[in-house]
Amino acid sequence: GAVVSQHPSWVICKSGTSVKIECRSLDFQATTMFWYRQFPKQSLMLMATSNEGSKATYEQGVEKDKFLINHASLTLSTLTVTSAHPEDSSFYICSALSGAQETQYFGPGTRLLVL
Amino acid sequence: QKEVEQDPGPLSVPEGAIVSLNCTYSNSAFQYFMWYRQYSRKGPELLMYTYSSGNKEDGRFTAQVDKSSKYISLFIRDSQPSDSATYLCAMRAGGGNKLTFGTGTQLKVEL
Numbered sequence: 001g002a003v004v005s006q007h008p009s010w011v012i013c014k015s016g017t018s019v020k021i022e023c024r025s026l027d028f029q030a031t032t033m034f035w036y037r038q039f040p041k042q043s044l045m046l047m048a049t050s051n052e053g054s055k056a057t058y059e060q061g062v063e064k065d066k067f068l069i070n071h072a073s074l075t076l077s078t079l080t081v082t083s084a085h086p087e088d089s090s091f092y093i094c095s096a097l098s099g100a101q102e103t104q105y106f107g108p109g110t111r112l113l114v115l
Numbered sequence: 116q117k118e119v120e121q122d123p124g125p126l127s128v129p130e131g132a133i134v135s136l137n138c139t140y141s142n143s144a145f146q147y148f149m150w151y152r153q154y155s156r157k158g159p160e161l162l163m164y165t166y167s168s169g170n171k172e173d174g175r176f177t178a179q180v181d182k183s184s185k186y187i188s189l190f191i192r193d194s195q196p197s198d199s200a201t202y203l204c205a206m207r208a209g210g211g212n213k214l215t216f217g218t219g220t221q222l223k224v225e226l
Contacts, residue, residue, distance in 0.1 A: 002161075032212060093158050104161075106158040106161075
């Protein structure tokens, strides 16, 4: 149990385009999901907390107009990187909060490369 | 000073060794403690989840929490090459759900 999927697993795009990443909890409902960013050999950096049916809460320094988050159902949250630039290239990981176990289960990550 | 300190390693051990991974923290409000394993280019996988002080064992893994010393440990017995990964400690306070992570310790188990 407690499986989280992400799609796509990797994406290459041109500078200026927008990219959408999906995060799904497959076998449990998650009212809260999280989006992280990870640079090589570094730990996870929380970008935002996504709550079903309400606006996401962004961490300090994260541009909410650049990283659009939508949590439309109890099993799906999406992160859209708008007008992507090379500095947005990174490994994006989502997690879903399991209410039963009060802990986060992570997706496999999405590697984004902006050319 | 970071809220959670973790030696980044790398830590290299022979197959079959007992591995000890540790984190220290400064926030006394942390009550829930987790260890995640992350393979290269993959998302973190939950290994152990403990509440407050004490020990928890699951197969070859044992998690220890000493809240009085603000110190947590993960022990891996009979380490295998497949245990080679980065191990992240994470913790949170009782009233919230945001995790604070350590930087991760890179472990390599050699044949």
